[in-house]
Amino acid sequence: MxxxxxxxxxxxxxxxxxxxxxxxxxxxxxxxxxxxxxxxxxxxxxxxxxxxxxxxxxxxxxxxxxxxxxxxxxxxxxxxxxxxxxxxxxxxxxxxxxxxxxxxxxxxxxxxxxxxxxxxxxxxxxxxxxxxxxxxxxxxxxxxxxxxxxxxxxxxxxxxxxxxxxxxxxxxxxxxxxxxxxxxxxxxxxxxxxxxxxxxxxxxxxxxxxxxxxxxxxxxxxxxxxNIIGQEDTYELVITEQSFKRQMNELIETDYQVIDNRENLIIINTTSKKWIAQNIDSLDIININKKEYDFEAIYRRILEEGAINEKP
Ligand SMILES: Nc1ncnc2c1ncn2[C@@H]1O[C@H](COP(=O)(O)OP(=O)(O)OP(=O)(O)O)[C@@H](O)[C@H]1O
Known part of the structure; x- marks a missing residue:
């Protein structure tokens, strides 16, 4: 140990x-x-x-x-x-x-x-x-x-x-x-x-x-x-960088967060099904994955908003 x-x-x-x-x-x-x-x-x-x-x-x-x-x-x-x-x-x-x-x-x-x-x-x-x-x-x-x-x-x-x-x-x-x-x-x-x-x-x-x-x-x-954050469903989308750049001006930034960008692929999180539906044809979506939670939100709650002493 x-x-x-x-x-x-x-x-x-x-x-x-x-x-x-x-x-x-x-x-x-x-x-x-x-x-x-x-x-x-x-x-x-x-x-x-x-x-x-x-x-x-x-x-x-x-x-x-x-x-x-x-x-x-x-x-x-x-x-x-x-x-x-x-x-x-x-x-x-x-x-x-x-x-x-x-x-x-x-x-x-x-x-x-x-x-x-x-x-x-x-x-x-x-x-x-x-x-x-x-x-x-x-x-x-x-x-x-x-x-x-x-x-x-x-x-x-x-x-x-x-x-x-x-x-x-x-x-x-x-x-x-x-x-x-x-x-x-x-x-x-x-x-x-x-x-x-x-x-x-x-x-x-x-x-x-x-x-x-x-x-x-x-x-x-x-x-x-x-449990620190709410139970809202989060969707992780893997899309091509090319389509992201092409559509960037059309996308509403508050509806998604870019969490990774590697090898011409971009991974974004969104909690908005509506946003996915609106953009499904314009973005080259390689993969969609429904996540139980959004780890970025947990990270922000703990390190930036001080959810330190909360019991899980
Ligand atoms: N050899 C050193 N001499 C002086 N200060 C140092 C030294 N090594 C680390 N520090 C300082 O100690 C603090 C912690 O550094 P450390 O590298 O452990 O952070 P970290 O969490 O690993 O950061 P990162 O995610 O950027 O790698 C920083 O303020 C850094 O500048």
């Missing part, structure tokens, strides 16, 4: 101090998936770095199975695998197989362990047919898969993923989401994810922790958070 007790982190000195984390408490069980959300600068990455031992908190304690991450740097080294956004943990001029071997050796795995795990992860991540191609030639989604595989080579109990779907197209995001679910369900890994990706959060349907200005302001399961 991961236990974060009262941790704070300050950066800088004197009048330039930044309180990145402010008395955070969090307990995460084995096999749990936790999504960490918050505006830019809320402290999410700092929290992830503290758990992985890359940043030492100013105060407080972090333990994994009752052993201190802060006092013993071998604990995060052995038990935590992290894929941090921006700082890629893979070598681009090596193949996936070579990357896995290299990091396996770095983690003192035996030849047999390296071989077995390499085969297992190449199959799990569906990269067997590209195992001998240089990572440099891969798409972002495939590179992200390799980065996650590398983090998993040492079989960590806890996997930390900083923005795992950033820059990925809809299909690659969905693959990463499936892998996260599989790792939690089949391998009982504890997985903590920082993300701004509404679809990933909705699809994972897990525990969600909201951070604001270094504080943890809400910690609950998505199924409970749905």
């Amino acid at each position: 991961l236990k974060i007790s009262n941790i704070s982190k300050e950066f800088g000195k004197n009048n330039k101090k930044v309180q990145a984390l402010n008395h955070i408490n969090l307990q995460v069980d084995k096999g749990e998936i936790v999504c960490i959300l918050g505006h830019n600068g809320a402290g999410k990455t700092t929290l992830i770095k503290c758990i992985s031992g890359l940043i030492i908190p100013t105060s407080g304690e972090i333990t994994i199975d009752s052993e201190s991450v802060i006092k013993n740097s071998n604990i995060p080294k052995n038990k935590v695998g992290a894929v941090l956004e921006g700082s890629r943990n893979i070598y681009y001029y090596l193949t996936p197989r070579e990357n896995l071997k290299y990091f396996g050796l770095l983690n003192n795995l035996s030849k047999r362990e390296i071989e077995e795990r390499t085969e297992y992860y190449l199959n799990l991540f569906d990269l067997k047919n590209r195992e001998n191609d240089m990572v440099k030639q891969f798409s972002r989604g495939m590179q992200q898969k390799v980065a996650i595989m590398v983090a998993l080579m040492k079989e960590p109990d806890i996997l930390l993923l900083d923005e795992p779907t950033l820059g990925l197209d809809i299909i690659s995001s969905s693959i990463v989401k499936n892998i996260i679910k599989e790792l939690s369900e089949k391998s009982n890994k504890t997985i903590m994810i920082t993300t701004h990706d509404v679809r990933l959060i909705e699809n994972l349907d897990s525990r969600v922790v909201f951070m604001k200005e270094g504080r943890l302001v809400k910690d609950d399961y998505l199924s409970n958070l749905k």
Whole structure:
């Protein structure tokens, strides 16, 4: 079990101090998936770095199975695998197989362990047919898969993923989401994810922790958070960017919100059936999906309108 007790982190000195984390408490069980959300600068990455031992908190304690991450740097080294956004943990001029071997050796795995795990992860991540191609030639989604595989080579109990779907197209995001679910369900890994990706959060349907200005302001399961807002049906439409741009001047903005825009596709949410009916012929609609709730509305209620102490 991961236990974060009262941790704070300050950066800088004197009048330039930044309180990145402010008395955070969090307990995460084995096999749990936790999504960490918050505006830019809320402290999410700092929290992830503290758990992985890359940043030492100013105060407080972090333990994994009752052993201190802060006092013993071998604990995060052995038990935590992290894929941090921006700082890629893979070598681009090596193949996936070579990357896995290299990091396996770095983690003192035996030849047999390296071989077995390499085969297992190449199959799990569906990269067997590209195992001998240089990572440099891969798409972002495939590179992200390799980065996650590398983090998993040492079989960590806890996997930390900083923005795992950033820059990925809809299909690659969905693959990463499936892998996260599989790792939690089949391998009982504890997985903590920082993300701004509404679809990933909705699809994972897990525990969600909201951070604001270094504080943890809400910690609950998505199924409970749905009760924070009304039960109005929301429709998610996937449309072509081309048709959206063409019709833009005709569309009434208050009736829909753009929630994503990738690879020439735009995803919008609307609660208005009338709006859908009015625009069904003019927009190239690829997919319509009725959602039970609108996560963006939950996010706004918690972080902008302060629905913090409401009981779900
Ligand atoms: N090494 C550092 N030195 C000084 N300040 C830092 C450092 N790292 C983070 N901060 C500050 O700490 C605060 C929290 O940053 P952090 O990166 O944890 O936010 P975040 O929630 O991950 O943001 P984002 O969603 O933009 O990635 C910010 O004000 C940031 O400027």
